[in-house]
Amino acid sequence: MTIRNPEWIGRMALQFEDAPTEEILSWAWERLGPDVAVGTAFGASGMVLLHIRHQVAPDMPVFFVDTSFQFPETLELKARVESLYNMKIEVLEPEISIEEQDVEHGLELYNRDPDQCCWIRKVEPLQRKLRGLDGWVSSLRRDQSKSREAIEIMELHMASGSGRRLVKVNPMANWTRKQIWDYILEHELPYNPLMDQGYTSVGCWPCTRSVGSDAGEREGRWAGTDKTECGIHTFLGTSASSANEIADREAEVHEAVE
Numbered sequence: 001m002t003i004r005n006p007e008w009i010g011r012m013a014l015q016f017e018d019a020p021t022e023e024i025l026s027w028a029w030e031r032l033g034p035d036v037a038v039g040t041a042f043g044a045s046g047m048v049l050l051h052i053r054h055q056v057a058p059d060m061p062v063f064f065v066d067t068s069f070q071f072p073e074t075l076e077l078k079a080r081v082e083s084l085y086n087m088k089i090e091v092l093e094p095e096i097s098i099e100e101q102d103v104e105h106g107l108e109l110y111n112r113d114p115d116q117c118c119w120i121r122k123v124e125p126l127q128r129k130l131r132g133l134d135g136w137v138s139s140l141r142r143d144q145s146k147s148r149e150a151i152e153i154m155e156l157h158m159a160s161g162s163g164r165r166l167v168k169v170n171p172m173a174n175w176t177r178k179q180i181w182d183y184i185l186e187h188e189l190p191y192n193p194l195m196d197q198g199y200t201s202v203g204c205w206p207c208t209r210s211v212g213s214d215a216g217e218r219e220g221r222w223a224g225t226d227k228t229e230c231g232i233h234t235f236l237g238t239s240a241s242s243a244n245e246i247a248d249r250e251a252e253v254h255e256a257v258e
């Protein structure tokens with residue numbers, strides 16, 4: 001299909017480089033719907049994206065990966081969003097519970113091998129979902145971290161285990177942190193109350209720290225380690241060769257889990 005052609009995705013990325021988020025989302029729904037969905041963890045950018053989705057593509061499905069390590073505040077925010085936009089958010093779950101993980105891999109795997117823990121609790125459930133989609137919309141921004149500064153408005157993503165190609169859509173790639181918070185305040189959007197306590201990004205409680213509102217946006221995640229990403233967004237590529245590299249890398253991580 002045309003939409004899985006890497007060259008075509010590259011052309012679309014250039015075409016939409018300066019387009020408003022509303023236009024990109026509308027295009028994604030018209031061109032990729034109904035098999036396109038927003039993935040969110042209810043961060044600040046996600047709150048803006050969900051608001052815009054409600055305006056221009058209210059039928060676009062939304063999903064969330066529940067690792068069972070979420071802060072209660074995050075789950076409360078999810079419920080609030082569902083009520084605000086009168087929608088149901090699909091919850092993706094790992095194949096094993098925390099208790100089963102403790103038995104199979106030992107206690108506190110997140111301290112000993114966070115990549116393996118993230119694979120089990122985040123990446124694998126997401127990849128299972130992506131195998132049935134043509135498009136995946138995220139709220140990643142280039143200014144969030146060094147590892148995200150080169151993201152494109154649209155990218156090729158390979159769903160693990162199926163080889164299925166889909167379009168990763170990053171309609172907020174050009175937004176800045178200030179623009180996000182200006183938008184949240186202007187539209188009086190809900191956001192995670194932990195962000196008023198110095199959490200600049202909120203993930204799983206074992207791997208998230210309060211670092212103060214002036215800190216870098218991702219500094220409180222896996223603080224004190226080299227890890228900067230859970231793996232959900234790093235298995236990306238815009239060419240067939242990088243797609244192969246991605247598959248190899250996924251296989252390596254998966255092998256370590258088996």
Ligand code: SF4
Nearest residue numbers: 110114117118204207
């Ligand atoms: S962020 Fe931490 S607790 Fe959550 S899945 Fe990754 S390693 Fe496990």
